[in-house]
Amino acid sequence: MEKTVCELFAGVGGFRLGLERASNEFRTVWFSQWEPGKKKQWAHDCYVQHWGDIDDFTGIDISLVNKHNIPDHNLLVGGFPCQDYSVARPLPGSAGLEGKKGVLWWQIRDTLEAKHAPFVLLENVDRLLKSPASQRGRDFGVILACLADLGYAVEWRVINAAEYGAAQKRRRTFIFAYSAATCYAERINRYNPENIISSIGFFARTFPIEQNLLVNEEHIAFRDIPSVSESFSFDFKNAGFMIGGRIYTADVKPIEERPVLLRDILERNVSEAYYLGDKLEKWEYLKGAKKIERTSKTGHSYIFSEGAISFPDSIDSPARTMLTSESSLNRSTHVIRDPETDRLRLLTQVEAERIQGFDDNWTNTGMPQKFRYFCMGNALVVSMVTRMGRTLSTIMEGEL
Template sequence: MEKTVCELFAGVGGFRLALERASSDFQTVWFSQWEPGKTKQWAHDCYVQHWGDIDEFTGVDISIVDKHNVPDHNLLVGGFPCQDYSVARPLPGSAGLEGKKGVLWWQIRDTLEAKHAPFVLLENVDRLLKSPASQRGRDFGVILACLAALGYAVEWRVVNAAEYGAAQRRRRTFIFAYSTNTRYAERMNRQNPEHIISSIGFFARSFPIEQNFVVNEEMLNFQDIPTVSESFSFEFKNAGYMLNGQIYTANVKPIEEEPTLLRDILAKNVAEDYYLGDKLEKWEYLKGAKKIERTSKTGHRYIFSEGAIAFPDSIDAPARTMLTSESSLNRSTHVIRDPETNRLRLLTQVEAERIQGFDDNWTDTGMPQKFRYFCMGNALVVPMVTRMGRTLSTIMEGEP
């Protein structure tokens, strides 16, 4: 099988970079990257500067792209936002099931329906398994039901990148789906689901785990997705497998690897612009514990409270999860004590790239300096996908 790839919600190309590091045989035949509300599409332009353009549709709203015109591919990848995945029943005479407007999952679903990629690898935040708060597990249940209805079996795992050697404590849900017509599916279908989760499945091969866990089961009525949206609720664990709507899930513990410390990726001779200067008092307030009386829109008074977080961040541990607001004056921004100067400063753009596993100056392609942090806060941890890419490469080599 050719290792042809379609990359949706591509950002600055984390999936593509990771897969190409895993195997030179991976060939991206199409990608899509479009940032709503942005006049200048900086992330798309960064992607194009690294790999060149494909056609005039890669940098537009994917909802207006005819999915049948997307080139054929054997692997669909993408990191999509965690949104409200509730759906409505089709109206009489309508084309079929649709979710809420603007929810990007449906663009993935529509692409799979049009192109029937044998393999799918997706990334989302870890809370996907528990959302929404009012109906725990519904959103992930809708996604699983859609995949099952399209003829896919599914494996998933929540991966903390630092537990597998990365420089960031970033927890993300990865979803691996594969057509039940593939040889890989034929092999998995003959296996005990517990063995798929523990040792022989896609994620077990990519991210080894300890073997002591309990599997919970649930049946998903994937033939009636609106009912799943209306009433399904289930406590998904951090690993699992689904075939024909039968769910097997367990909380698993990683066999941890030595993480990369923040100290190990720090730049030398950092410019004065990154130091805190006269804003130290404001930073101390933002990072500190606080209790503030607030009034809601309805007039209800309440106490907003939050605990202190480390200030400065330890450089003898992996970084915290980096957000799109990195470097701005806010509580979540990393502040470190530079080991060369013993002064407090922000992370540089290159350090942000290293935390995510990109090459130095990957985003130095003409975009505003602040947007370089935004792109990294949106990105995935490249080495984690490279690990999965190696496993994928072997699997796809076993297909006709």
């Protein structure tokens, strides 16, 4: 099997970079990156500067792309946003699903329906498994039902990158799906679900875990996808396996590896522009504990409270999860004490790239400095993809 790849919601190319580091046989045949509401598509342009463009449709709204025109590929990858995956029933006389406009999961589903990729690797935030709060597990249930309907079996794991050697405590849900028509399916489906989750499955082979598991089981008994949206809820654990609509899930504990520390990735001789200057008091307020009386829109008074967070961030641990707002004056931005100057400062753009595992100055392609942080906040940890890429490479080499 050729290791051909289609990368949706590509950002600045974290999936592609990670896969290519795993094997030079991975070949991206098409990608899509479009930032809604932006006149200048900086992330797309960054991607193109590194690898070149493919056609006139890689930088437009994916919903406008005819999925049948996407080149054939054997692996579909993408990091898609966590949204509301509720589904309405089709109107009389119409066909297909009527998901909310702009919900990007449906673009993945439509691509799979059109192109039938044998393998799929997706990334989302960890709360995907629990959303929405009013019907826990529904959104992930909708995704699993769609994949089951298209003939895929699915594994998932919530992975904290720092627990597997990375420089960031970034928890993300990864989804690996494979078609029933693959040789891999014929081999792996002979094993019981507990073994797939604990030792022989895709994620267990890539990210080893402790072996004591308590596996819960559930069946998505659905007439159609809207029926899942209407009634399904389930307590998904941080790992699991689904085949034929039957779900097996367990909380697993990683066999932890030594992470990279913030101290290990810091630049030297950092510009004065990154130091806090006269805003120290504002930073102390944002990072500190608060109890503030507020009034709701209905006139109800309540106390808003939040605890203090570390200020400055320790450089002797991995970074916290980096957000798209990194470097702006807000509570979530990293502030460190520079070991050379003993003064407080922000992270540089290169340090943000190192935290995510990109090459230095990967985003130094003409985009605004603040958007470089935005792109890193949106990215995934490249080293995690490289690990998965090695496992995928072996799996694909076993295909005809």
